[in-house]
Amino acid sequence: MHGVLARTRRANQLLAEVFIHHPLGLIPVGERRRLHVRDHHPNAARPGADPNLAELHQAGLRPGTSRSRFARAVVYPLTWRGIRSTAAGIAAGLRHSGAWHRAAAIGLVLGAAYLTGGWPALVCGVLTPRLLLYPQLAWLSLINEHTWFAPEPRTGSPAWVEAGRCLRLYPHNQFLARLAATTWLPYGDLHHYAHSAHPAVRWNYLPALERHLAQPHFTPDSLLIGRRSVIAHHHRALAVHAATGSSAPARTV
Template sequence: MPLSLLLITVGIALRQADRIHFARGCPSRGNAAALIALQRSRATNWTPALLLAGQWLQIAGWWLLAGHGPLAAAAAAGGVAVQFRHLQEISHFAVHGVLARTRWANQLLAEIFVHHPLGLVPVPERRRLHVRDHHPNAARPGVDPNLAELHQAGLRPGTSRARFARAVVYPLTWHGVRGTVAGIAASLRHSGSWHRAAAIVAVLGASYLTGGWPALLCGVLIPRLLLYPQLAWLSLINEHTWFDPEPRTGSPAWVEAGRCLRLYPHNRALAAFAATTWLPYGDLHHYAHSAHPAVRWNYLPALERHLHQPHFTPDGLLTGPRSVIAHHRRALALHTTARPGTSKPAHSV
C-alpha cells in the first residue's frame, strides 16, 4: 500500500508542473484576447506531457491499491474512473489546439495518452464532431450531435418520469453499456486499428501485471465501461440548458449565456469537489469555454469573472427545485422541442 500511495502522490506532483508554469503572471480576471496572448507566450509541449504522464502514474497507483481488499478495490474503481474523466477533459483541450504548443503535439499527446489507451475515436474525428458540429450549434435540434445523443438516450419531450430517470444514468443501463462497447469497437475500425488495439491490450496487461485481477477488473473494466462513462454523461447533461435554450444573436458571450449554465456559483466546497472529480480541467467553467473556446482551462476562472453570468446558475445537479436535473425535467415536460432531424437549423446563431 505505501508504494501505491507514493505513485499517486508523485503523479499529483508531476501534474503541478503544468499548473505552475501557466499560473505565472495570470491575472485574477481578464478579457479573452489578453488571456489568449498570455497562454500563447507560455505554450509548451513538455508540461502537457508531464501532466498526462502524471495522470497515468496515479492510475498505476490505484492499480496497486486494488489488490488490498474489497474496500481498496472499490476505491480504485472510483479513483481510476476520475482519472479517465480527467484524461478525457485534457484531450478535449488538445482537440481545441490549446493543450500543447503545436497542432502536431496536441494530436500526438491526445492519441498516445488518451484516445488510443481508452479506445476513443481518432482525434480528427472528435475535432470534427466537437469543434465544427457542436460548438457553433449547441442545443440546436437536428444539428448538434450532443443533443442528438441526449435524445437517443431518452431525454426528449414527452418522456415519462421513469424513462427520464433511466436516461440520467443511461451509461449504467444495458443499452448504455452496449453503446460504450460499440464505441470502443468502432474506434478499432479506423485506420491504424492494429496499434489502437495494441494500446488497449497494453493497458489491460499493465493493469494485470501491476495489481492482478483486482486491478484488471476494478482498475480498468469497471471504470472504463461503467463509471467513467457515467461521469462523462453527467458532465454532458450539465453543459447546456439543452431543452429550453434562449435564442440570441450578438457576441459569443451573449449567445452562450442564453444556452449555458454555471453549476455551484455560490458553493465553493461543492464547486471544488466537482472541479477535482467529474468536472475537471475547466469543465466547471463550461460557459466561459463555450464563449471563448480558444482559452486554455488555466485561464477560464479569470475569464469567467470578466463575463456576465449565464441566465441559469443552478445550486445543485440532481436534487432540489433549482437543480440541473429538475430544470431539464420541467423543460421537457412543458416545452415542445423538435426531435433531431425534424427542424431546420437556425441561421442567426
C-alpha cells in the same frame, strides 16, 4: 481537441492520441475534433445540428418521456443500453485507420493492469472505470453543459450568445464547485460557459476567465436535487415541449 496544449496541431494530436484516445479506446482525435469543434460549438443545443443534443435524445431525454425513463436517462451509461453503447464506441474506434496500434494500446493497458495486480487490478482498475465510471462522470458533465431543452436564442457577442444557452452550477457554494471541477470528466468542464464563449482558452485559465464574464441566465444551486436543479430544469423543459408539441426551444425558469 482545441489545440491549445502545444504549438502545433500535429503535436496536440499526438499528445491526445497517445495519452487519452489510444489507451481509452476513443475514436480518433480528428473525428472527435470535428464533432466537438465544428459541429457542436456553433450549434450548441440546436435540434438537428448538435451531435451532443442528438446523443441526449437517443439516451431518452426527449419530449414526452416518462419520469422513470427520464431517471434512467440521467444514469444512462450505467444501464445495459449505456454499457452496450460504450462498448460499441470502443469497437468503432478499432475500425478506424491504424486499428492495429489502437488495439495494441488497449491490450498494453489491460496487460499492465493484470501484471500489476491480477484480476482485481484488471477489473477494478481498468474495466470498471472505463466502462462505468468514466462514461457516467462524462455524461453528468454533458448534461450540465447547456440548458439543452430550453436555450434562449440570442445574437451578438459570443459571451452573450452562450449566456443564453449555458449555465453556471454552484454559484454560491465554492466547496461543491471545486469538488465538481476536480472530479468531473472532462476535467474543468464545470466551466463550460467560459469555454463555450472562448473555446481557444486553455482549461487552466477558465476559472479566472469566468470571473470576468456576466452570469448566464440560469445559475442552478444543484445538479440532481431541488426545484432549481439542472435535472429539474431539463425535466420541466421537456414537459413544455411535450405539452405544446413544438420543436422550438422551450422557455423555463
